[in-house]
């Protein structure tokens with residue numbers, strides 16, 4: 001079954017606004033944060049122009065991923081950006097943005113994460129400080145309440161997404177999930193085995209994810225955890241291997257439970273019980289149904305895979321205008337094993353909802369799919 005792809009063509013639509021409102025704001029923020037010279041500023045202006053009013057142009061850099069991107073873009077070169085799917089266009093936008101800031105070229109900006117100042121600020125902002133302090137309360141909870149609290153923090157940690165906050169503003173934790181529960185999440189775990197977590201944002205969200213990872217290992221539900229992150233800076237705040245180290249450095253210097261978690265996770269890394277991987281496909285403009293064989297084999301070996309966040313969800317179910325009541329298990333039948341998704345809704349694709357829930361949400365008259373105020377937990381036991 002297929003549904004229409006979400007594209008960036010329709011003026012006023014959510015995806016159109018990401019390109020025409022959010023991206024200009026993001027680029028202004030980058031230029032304020034870094035003393036980029038005229039060459040970089042001109043390249044960023046040209047990128048905005050190309051992606052909002054032009055045709056798709058090839059990459060001009062000779063970075064290591066140049067050839068793989070040539071394959072991913074071949075069919076689209078020379079065609080209007082407006083015709084592109086949202087998923088493809090946003091991903092290529094971020095790849096081109098890195099090239100424009102000199103990330104891949106010899107020179108002073110090589111390897112410099114343009115989003116690092118924003119990620120760093122988020123790690124120490126009031127909301128993150130409060131969330132990390134609240135971890136001290138975990139010790140006084142029953143095991144079941146602790147399980148629930150850790151999952152809740154990991155789900156709502158996904159609200160801390162800097163690309164999203166550029167237009168939506170920092171949100172507050174909403175009511176319970178519109179689908180699923182922490183019990184449903186934990187029921188996926190049987191005999192201890194390798195658990196994979198496909199991370200999303202750095203800073204606050206990654207901190208909450210590491211608390212979940214710590215819980216998985218401490219309770220024996222996972223015997224090893226593989227943490228998948230992005231190979232390059234992406235979607236503003238997505239976590240890279242460097243971000244994992246920065247977050248751990250920050251956590252392990254804190255007092256209380258946050259510090260304990262940080263130091264335990266560092267020990268797990270030393271022992272090889274946590275492994276960090278950054279497969280190039282995590283920055284690909286494609287659905288997970290199209291993942292390469294090596295990554296598929298990796299996921300096949302997992303007892304459970306946890307997908308965090310909105311973008312991973314879009315790539316998992318397909319970034320299309322699905323009927324919201326399409327069964328989640330149908331949408332993820334391409335995936336080789338048991339999985340859970342923990343997501344705050346920040347874009348239009350959604351499946352697996354109860355029709356009554358959809359009717360109630362629609363009746364509120366709010367853009368519930370894109371507002372960042374609703375969360376979901378969905379699972380599939382695999383074959």
Ligand SMILES: O=P(O)(O)OC[C@H]1O[C@](O)(CO)[C@@H](O)[C@@H]1O
Pocket residue numbers: 018090158161163164200201235308309310311312314346347
């Ligand atoms: O960090 P997350 O949860 O993947 O959210 C990123 C989301 O933000 C957006 O960039 C805009 O909402 C979406 O395109 C994307 O799915």
